[in-house]
Amino acid sequence: MFEAKKLPTVLTAEELLDKAFGRASKVGGRTPRERALNKLATVSNVLRDYFNKIIKSHPSYDNLPDFYKEMIDLVVGIRRIKKALAALNWANEMTQKIINKAVREIKGGKNPVQVLRSAYGRISSIIEQIDEELRFLNELKKTLREIPALTDEPTVVVAGYPNVGKSSFVAKVSTVKPEIASYPFTTKSIHVGYIELERGKRIQIIDTPGLLDRPLEKRNEIERKAILCLKHVANCILFIIDPTMDLKPQMKLLEEIKENFDVPVIVVYSKADLHDKRDLPAFSSVTGEGIEDVLKRIREVLKV
Ligand SMILES: Nc1nc2c(ncn2[C@@H]2O[C@H](COP(=O)(O)OP(=O)(O)OP(=O)(O)O)[C@@H](O)[C@H]2O)c(=O)[nH]1
Ligand SMILES: [Mg+2]
Structure with missing residues (x-):
């Protein structure tokens, strides 16, 4: 059965960036290089876990029972939901690529403080691009909650x-x-x-x-x-x-x-x-x- 109650609250771009960078700001290290690498690892984990959690919380809409499938399609549009989830997937891949590249650059001897700053900037820009999709997914929870959970009683x-x-x-x-x-x-x-x-x-x-x-x-x-x-x-x-x-x-x-x-x-x-x-x-x-x-x-x- 489909239950919108199980969908988690979705953070806005700004909130998500605060969460990831906030967590990373608490991470230290003995050298500037180690500190930058630790921070990147933290941002990578927070974002990856977060995107995966949101994406996994959604059912496979095409495989829902007909009533829910058609009702969700009627009130929001299944294509619209898929578009939003695809955007999250994209942001997930892009941010991991940025982080991997930054890690390689630091390990290759580039200035860790500069590399970190530039990675943060690029990550922010990616996440901000999906702000509308994040807000849509948060609203979606409220819309879907109005679809009642039915039982199979007569x-x-x-x-x-x-x-x-x-x-x-x-x-x-x-x-x-x-x-x-x-x-x-x-x-x-x-x-x-x-x-x-x-x-x-x-x-x-x-x-x-x-x-x-x-x-x-x-x-x-x-x-x-x-x-x-x-x-x-x-x-x-x-x-x-x-x-x-x-x-x-x-x-x-x-x-x-x-x-x-x-x-x-x-x-x-x-x-x-x-x-x-x-x-x-x-x-x-x-x-x-x-x-x-x-x-x-x-x-x-x-x-x-
Ligand atoms: N006198 C009388 N009035 C009734 C009765 N049942 C409903 N009403 C009145 O009829 C009006 C419409 O009642 P609802 O139950 O809202 O009707 P509905 O079919 O659900 O209406 P929609 O949701 O708009 O389709 C209200 O003013 C009710 O008080 C009844 O048995 N006797
Ligand atoms: Mg009525």
């Missing part, structure tokens, strides 16, 4: 038009409390909760952003997150219709979802306290009416 994905009451339902029945508001597009990312059943069993429930009835290529990034859950994570879809709103586009969206995703779709009405339509199961997150029946239906379909 999963119901809640979908429907904006503002129909998806988050209200998920908040009512599960451990997660997504934001609820009286305007559409409140939910902007996916929220994962768990419905606790008897004997420690659980159902994973995912609240998704509202979907409009429009073709996939016209969907924005927020809607595409919902689509990825439907496509890769759902064992069953709970499609919520709010009959107090225009039904036609909601029915069209439902048809599209049934056509495109190969899992059972449970269709229900929300806001039962506001209307009398009962040709489908109806529930209210306000009064609690019908909630148990919807849960029962989800359990039947998921066979838990």
Whole structure:
């Protein structure tokens, strides 16, 4: 499973140089030559360990499960991440080359103080060139942290038009409390909760952003997150219709979802306290009416 929590904080160029040169400044030696060589060895170790640590902390993005791969590609772009990691690799090789050359020059009899000063200058210039990539990798950690870690427990994905009451339902029945508001597009990312059943069993429930009835290529990034859950994570879809709103586009969206995703779709009405339509199961997150029946239906379909 993919966990962004495991990605380390990434230093800026300035911080990284402070770390390497700061560590080297504490290193001594009996002669100027020995001191310079010791300092170069220290800078070499600090930088190499640091770059390797950052590069190794990233998974092989191409081999992640489809859901994570496509989600990461959607929110940041896997090519962008690879570019940043390649830049670190480059800086790693360049700085080691500079250090090796300086060591050879000192051993060949050049003035150790001058060689060291010039090596420091060149190392700084390399690291400063990747400052933007270092900052990107640090920001990346925060972006990726918003992608929830999913389990492989039986999963119901809640979908429907904006503002129909998806988050209200998920908040009512599960451990997660997504934001609820009286305007559409409140939910902007996916929220994962768990419905606790008897004997420690659980159902994973995912609240998704509202979907409009429009073709996939016209969907924005927020809607595409919902689509990825439907496509890769759902064992069953709970499609919520709010009959107090225009039904036609909601029915069209439902048809599209049934056509495109190969899992059972449970269709229900929300806001039962506001209307009398009962040709489908109806529930209210306000009064609690019908909630148990919807849960029962989800359990039947998921066979838990
Ligand atoms: N009367 C009544 N209002 C409800 C019920 N469920 C939700 N609402 C209201 O409907 C509005 C939208 O609720 P949300 O749960 O945020 O809807 P959503 O489908 O998650 O909306 P998006 O995230 O924007 O797609 C809020 O003002 C809720 O208080 C219900 O059962 N009865
Ligand atoms: Mg919502």
